[in-house]
Amino acid sequence: xxxxxxxxxxxxxxxxxxxxxxxxxxxxxxxxxxxxxxxxxxxxxxxxxxxxxxxxxxxxxxxxxxxxxxxxxxxxxxxxxxxxxxxxxxxxxxxxxxxxxxxxxxxxxxxxxxxxxxxxxxxxxxxxxxxxxxxxxxxxxxxxxxxxxxxxxx
Amino acid sequence: xxxxxxxxxxxxxxxxxxxxxxxxxxxxxxxxxxxxxxxxxxxxxxxxxxxxxxxxxxxxxxxxxxxxxxxxxxxxxxxxxxxxxxxxxxxxxxxxxxxxxxxxxxxxxxxxxxxxxxxxxxxxxxxxxxxxxxxxxxxxxxxxxxxxxxxxxxxxxxxxxxxxxxxxxxxxxxxxxxxxxxxxxxxxxxxxxxxxxxxxxxxxxxxxxxxxxxxxxxxxxxxxxxxxxxxxxxxxxxxxxxxxxxxxxxxxxxxxxxxxxxxxxxxxxxxxxxxxxxxxxxxxxxxxxxxxxxxxxxxxxxxxxxxxxxxxxxxxxxxxxxxxxxxxxxxxxxxxxxxxxxxxxxxxxxx
Numbered sequence: 040x041x042x043x044x045x046x047x048x049x050x051x052x053x054x055x056x057x058x059x060x061x062x063x064x065x066x067x068x069x070x071x072x073x074x075x076x077x078x079x080x081x082x083x084x085x086x087x088x089x090x091x092x093x094x095x096x097x098x099x100x101x102x103x104x105x106x107x108x109x110x111x112x113x114x115x116x117x118x119x120x121x122x123x124x125x126x127x128x129x130x131x132x133x134x135x136x137x138x139x140x141x142x143x144x145x146x147x148x149x150x151x152x153x154x155x156x157x158x159x160x161x162x163x164x165x166x167x168x169x170x171x172x173x174x175x176x177x178x179x180x181x182x183x184x185x186x187x188x189x190x191x192x193x
Numbered sequence: 194x195x196x197x198x199x200x201x202x203x204x205x206x207x208x209x210x211x212x213x214x215x216x217x218x219x220x221x222x223x224x225x226x227x228x229x230x231x232x233x234x235x236x237x238x239x240x241x242x243x244x245x246x247x248x249x250x251x252x253x254x255x256x257x258x259x260x261x262x263x264x265x266x267x268x269x270x271x272x273x274x275x276x277x278x279x280x281x282x283x284x285x286x287x288x289x290x291x292x293x294x295x296x297x298x299x300x301x302x303x304x305x306x307x308x309x310x311x312x313x314x315x316x317x318x319x320x321x322x323x324x325x326x327x328x329x330x331x332x333x334x335x336x337x338x339x340x341x342x343x344x345x346x347x348x349x350x351x352x353x354x355x356x357x358x359x360x361x362x363x364x365x366x367x368x369x370x371x372x373x374x375x376x377x378x379x380x381x382x383x384x385x386x387x388x389x390x391x392x393x394x395x396x397x398x399x400x401x402x403x404x405x406x407x408x409x410x411x412x413x414x415x416x417x418x419x420x421x422x423x424x425x426x427x428x429x430x431x432x433x434x435x436x437x438x439x440x441x442x443x444x445x446x447x448x449x450x451x452x453x454x455x456x457x458x459x460x461x462x463x464x465x466x467x468x469x470x471x472x473x474x475x476x477x478x479x480x481x482x483x484x485x486x487x488x489x490x491x492x493x494x495x496x497x498x499x500x501x502x503x504x505x506x507x508x509x510x511x512x513x514x515x516x517x518x519x520x521x522x523x524x525x526x527x528x529x530x531x532x533x534x535x536x537x538x539x540x541x542x543x544x
Binding site: 097099100143144146149150151152159161163166168170187188189190191192193 | 233234235238239240242329396398401402403405409415416417418419420425426428431439440441443446447476534
C-alpha cells in the first residue's frame with residue numbers, strides 16, 4: 040500500500056536517531072536500575088529484619104529459663120522444681136514442649152510441641168507457663184506475621 | 194516523543210521510587226513510636242494473657258490485670274470474703290445485699306437461664322461439688338446422692354430484689370457458681386477499662402476466652418484459632434476478626450476418668466450428670482462476652498440439633514460446633530472469615 044498516493048500528501052516519517060532519543064533510553068535504563076536496586080534493598084531489609092523464635096519459661100510470673108529455638112542444634116532439657124513437684128521442658132530445633140510433669144492433670148504435657156509464636160503450654164497446678172515468642176533483630180518482641188494465629192480459643 | 198516519554202517516566206518510573214521510600218520511612222517511624230505491652234498472670238483458676246498496642250499500652254494492661262483481680266475477689270465462690278460466698282453462706286436464711294455489679298451479673302446469668310430454658314444455670318454448684326469439680330477431688334456420686342442434691346439446682350428459685358440490690362437463695366444448700374459467666378463478663382469489663390487508655394488494639398485471653406479489638410500493629414485483623422477438642426495440641430481452624438469475643442466450651446480440658454469412663458466438668462442441670470451430647474465443643478463469636486460465655490455452655494448442653502435451632506431462633510451471635518465425629522458446623526455469617534486448618538475435614542455452614 041502506498042500512503043503517499045492515497046492521501047496525496049507527502050508523508051515520509053524521519054526516523055533519524057538523534058542524541059535526545061539516546062538520552063531518553065539512557066534515562067529509562069537508569070530508572071529501571073534504580074527501581075530494581077530499591078526492590079533489592081527492600082527485600083534485603085526484610086530478610087535481615089526476620090525475627091526468630093524464643094522459648095520462655097516462667098514460674099509464678101518469674102522468668103526462669105529462655106532459649107533461642109533457631110540456635111538449638113541438640114536436644115536441650117530444663118527442669119524446674121516447685122513445692123508440689125517437678126516439670127521438665129524439652130527444646131529441639133524450632134520447637135519446645137513440656138516433656139514431663141508431676142502435676143495431676145497433665146494438660147501441659149498433653150499440649151505437645153509448640154512451634155509458632157503465641158503458643159503456650161500452661162501448668163495451672165504449678166503456675167508454670169512455657170511460651171513461644173517472636174523476637175526481632177533488635178531484641179524486641181515482634182509481631183510474627185507468619186504465625187498461624189494470634190490466640191487460641193479453648 | 195520526548196515529552197511523552199518524560200511524562201511516562203515521571204508517572205511510572207520516578208514517582209513510585211520516591212513515594213516507596215517515603216512510605217517505608219513513615220511506617221518505620223510508626224512502628225518505633227507504638228508500644229506493645231503484655232501481662233501474663235494466673236487468676237480465676239486459669240492462665241490469662243492480655244496484650245495492648247498503643248502509647249499507653251503498659252498502663253492499659255496493668256489496669257486490666259487489676260480489674261481481673263477485683264472481679265475475682267467479688268465473684269469467686271472459693272474466696273470466703275467474695276460477694277458470691279456471702280450469698281451462698283446465707284442460703285435458706287437471708288437475702289444478701291450486693292454491689293450493683295454483682296447484682297447485674299447474676300441478673301444477666303438468670304436471663305440467659307431463661308433464654309436457654311435452663312441449659313445454662315448458675316445454681317449448678319451443689320452438683321459440681323458432689324462430682325469433686327470444686328476441690329479437684331473427683332468422684333462419681335451415687336444416683337441417690339445426685340437425686341438428693343438435684344432439687345437445689347433451679348435458677349427460678351433465685352430471688353432478686355432490684356430496688357434493695359439483694360440476692361436470696363431461699364433453700365438451704367443452694368449455691369451459685371459463676372464459673373460459666375465470670376470470665377466472659379471479665380473480658381467485657383477488661384475491654385471497657387482498656388479502651389479508657391490511649392491504645393489502638395488489644396488481644397485478651399482469659400484462660401482461652403479470647404477477645405480482640407482494633408487491628409494488629411501491621412493493620413491486619415486478628416487470627417483466632419479454635420482448639421481441636423479431640424487433639425489438644427492442634428486446632429480446627431482459624432477465624433479472622435476484630436471487635437469480638439470468641440468463647441469455647443468443651444469437656445476436653447477439665448475431666449477425669451474412672452474405670453475407663455471419662456467424666457467432663459460441664460453438667461446437665463436437668464440430670465445432675467456430666468453432659469453426654471453429640472458435641473465435643475461449642476465456640477460462640479459475639480461482641481458480648483457474657484452472651485458468649487453463657488451460650489457456649491448452654492449450646493454444649495443442648496447438643497447439635499437444639500444448638501442450631503437456638504441459633505436460628507435468635508441469630509444475634511455466630512457459632513462453631515464440633516461434633517463427636519469430628520465434623521464442623523458453623524453459622525452462615527462466618528463463611529468468609531472462618532477457615533479449616535485441615536481442608537479435608539467436613540465443614541457445613543448452616544442458615
